[in-house]
Amino acid sequence: MESTCIILVVDDDPVMLELLSDVLHRDGHTVLTAQNGQEAIRICRDQQVEVMVLDYMMPNLSGEDVVRAVRQFEPDIQIIIQTAVDTLPARRMLQQLEIQGFHHKGGNLSGLLMWIDVAIKNYEQIRNRRDLEQSLLVLGLAMEARDLETAGHTQRVVEMAERMGRHFGLNRRRLSALRQGAYLHDLGKLCIPDEILLKPGKLDASQWQIMKTHAALGHELASSIPTIKPEALDVIRFHHERWDGSGYPDQLRAEAIPQLARIFAICDVFDALISPRIYKPAWIEYDAIQEIYDQRGRQFDPEVTSAFVSLWSKGAFAELRATSAQPPATASSLFPPTGTVDASWLLGDTARHCVVNAVPKSLQREETI
Structure with a gap:
């Protein structure tokens, strides 16, 4: 990865949180974590998060709920959706809410890292503009x-x-x-x-x-x-x-x-x-x-x-x-x-x-x- 940024990983699975945090830390990124949607929204309000890797299926607030809330006050944040089930509603949300990437949890981790690279470049272009x-x-x-x-x-x-x-x-x-x-x-x-x-x-x-x-x-x-x-x-x-x-x-x-x-x-x-x-x-x-x-x-x-x-x-x-x-x-x-x-x-x-x-x-x- 050529650039580093502040990445928020949101997942109710602590194993997935730890795995992604370790990988992204090794690439030089500042990594923040949240285990639920409410915590993710709070972090986005308090910190200048540039990329968010977000689990779609979570209790209380779904990934879609989080996206809609965060977009209200942070329109430039780049969001990558992760899900264990490749659902049609999640795909539709990708189109409706301008999600920058969609990754299946059963897929290769390199695919997710590729989406993160793209998201970082997108964010830099938006900031320059x-x-x-x-x-x-x-x-x-x-x-x-x-x-x-x-x-x-x-x-x-x-x-x-x-x-x-x-x-x-x-x-x-x-x-x-x-x-x-x-x-x-x-x-x-x-x-x-x-x-x-x-x-x-x-x-x-x-x-x-x-x-x-x-x-x-x-x-x-x-x-x-x-x-x-x-x-x-x-x-x-x-x-x-x-x-x-x-x-x-x-x-x-x-x-x-x-x-x-x-x-x-x-x-x-x-x-x-x-x-x-x-x-x-x-x-x-x-x-x-x-x-x-x-x-x-x-x-x-x-x-x-x-x-x-x-x-x-x-x-x-x-x-x-x-x-x-x-x-x-x-x-x-x-x-x-x-x-x-x-x-x-x-x-x-x-x-x-x-x-x-x-x-x-x-x-x-x-x-x-």
Whole structure:
């Protein structure tokens, strides 16, 4: 075994507990044991258990009862079911509760060790993905603060987009890409000068042209992040494209716009409409939904629009939108009051190059060069 972790072995048979504990200890793992379901649940609450090897047939609480209880507070734990009888109900539970492995007690112990190896790798991948999401969230919040957006915009559009993605049946990989893209959708605004990004009034024509570069610049910056998914880059670059082809940066139209970008775009616009901004008050939700629907087939994909309006009418975004009525910040201690943000601490030399060279010299402030 290449990696070690904390493994909980749950079995009402003390001989089996001792056997598995000895084998796993020799492989370098930290092994915890429990002889009943109640004890297993308590240990999972108190310790950071990564893998649980669980007997299916136990008195009082069955293996299924334990799985359902533990999943309520520890969704990432990897669970391998052991049973002396290869029952159909146990197999069904494997499918319903996302059990990572199923081992027959009469089988070869090497088979169980193989499942444990797989479970450890799965847990590491999940933990790495969580760490990446936290980093992306921090970056999204940093951009949000500089842009003087309503507090919570980033987290709201991430969650809103994921709920839309689930409605459309996106698999786990594509949902992850959608979340990544949502976190970083306005990354390119790091390259936009303050006098444009923070202007309280309407942008003039030349300023608007510069503002529109943020989608392509964000795509360029995000491409330097090794773990970013290709479809997440699509969200960043194309979330301002319009169904009728009048958007930017590439004037894509209809289904030429990647699906994840079409899904995210409507979430981003809706949250912007119902949130106060430095240049406008918040819209009433009904008016925002009416505007969204009016843009069906023009700005937005008709199918995505219908799905969004339907989910909204069923209250799918209720607890998310409830936090959007906070007033926008008027200043942020996270960023300098003048000049563009030096993002090189986040993304390296690519960001510094972007900040200095993204806009004409006439619009660059001396202190940012």
